[in-house]
Amino acid sequence: MRYLNIVKGVDKELPEEPDPLYVRNSLRIELKNSTRPSIDEMQNFAKENKLAFDIITNGSEFIVNKGSKNARIEVHNIEDELAYEFKTRAESRYIGFTMANIEKLLLISVEKKNKASLRLLMGGEGLLVIAKADEQAGLSLEEFLYGDNSIINEISAEKGSKVGLDIIQLSNKRSLNFYNAVLGEGSELNVNNFLCNREAKSRNKIVGYASSKVIINNIIIGKNSTIDIADLVNSKGPEAKSFFDASAIGSQGSTISMKENSNIEKGAYRSESVISTRGISLDNSKIEAIPSMGTEENDVKASHAAAVSPISTEAIEYLMSRGISKSDSKKLILMGMLDKHIMRFSSNEYLKTRIDSMLNELLGV
Secondary structure (H helix, E strand, O other): OOOHHHOOOOOOOOOOOOOHHHHHHHHHHHHOOOOOOOHHHHHHHHHHOOOOOOEEEOOOOEEEOOOOOOEEEEEEEOOHHHHHHHHOOOOOOOOHHHHHOOOEEEEEEEOOOOEEEEEEEEEEEEEEEEEEEOOOOEEEEEEEEEEEEEEEEEEEEOOOOEEEEEEEEOOOOEEEEEEEEEEOOOOEEEEEEEEOOOEEEEEEEEEEOOOOEEEEEEEEEEEOOEEEEEEEEEEOOOOOEEEEEEEEEEEOOOEEEEEEEEEEOOOOOOOEEEEEEEEEEOOOOEEEEEEEEEEOOOOOEEEEEEEEEEOOHHHHHHHHOOOOOHHHHHHHHHHHHHHHHHOOOOOHHHHHHHHHHHHHHHHOO
């Protein structure tokens, strides 16, 4: 279990309810392996979209390009004892179907006071990524997820380090992904997550110690989709900060659930936590925005807000009165909600173009 020992300090799991998605896919993959995308197919995608990647993997094959000179990159076979441990924890956040097929783990580390930036193209069922930033180091990871995928990220940010994780879904197929992070004193984690799958679940957990800072930024666009995302931040030390900001668009009968959870523990005085979730339904789609906040300290700042509604008729009529078509008016309103989220991604120009195309399709522009 030496690989998992890189990340320490986690003692509380997200609550997990029985879920048909887990069971169905666990059985499917245990009995019949899903088809992995080919490396050639993924390289063609990169060329067509003019995107350069430091690492390309379908979970079994790896292409590691030159990458950042300050990052140590290692690919390991999963040891039997580790695979067995994962497979016997199907009810935890390490979902059985993800671990049933896991073959490799990708280890990325940045040494003290160094900085590294890596862009990864990842696909296939079952991949474990362990990322570690030593004291006062900086690490930026962009993960573009291709095809059906199930990725687990374990993140360790040591004292005074900064880690950025951008997760961009490229497929409208199925996805089940997780990240788990432990932040040392004075460290910072920025997570940007874009989901647009037909069927997706994400369970994410962060532990922050004294003076740590967490920023979670989620964009969800559903088209006849079932998407369920839950984030949990446990603040364990004084002056820890956590900020959640999530927006969702639902269409064609989608069901979208956003659960943002913050817990300020005893001893985390002068901590701060803010949760903001918003959803717009374009039809009869169901969007749930469920903020949850708990604190065992009095000297804290904590607030949460949630709003779900159809697109504003008044706003549409106002824009139409200025000579803008109805579909373009809707698009302006939706992009206005998403723009602040998009700009937080490192590859914001690519993502903005992709979302623009998706909204054109949804609205018939």
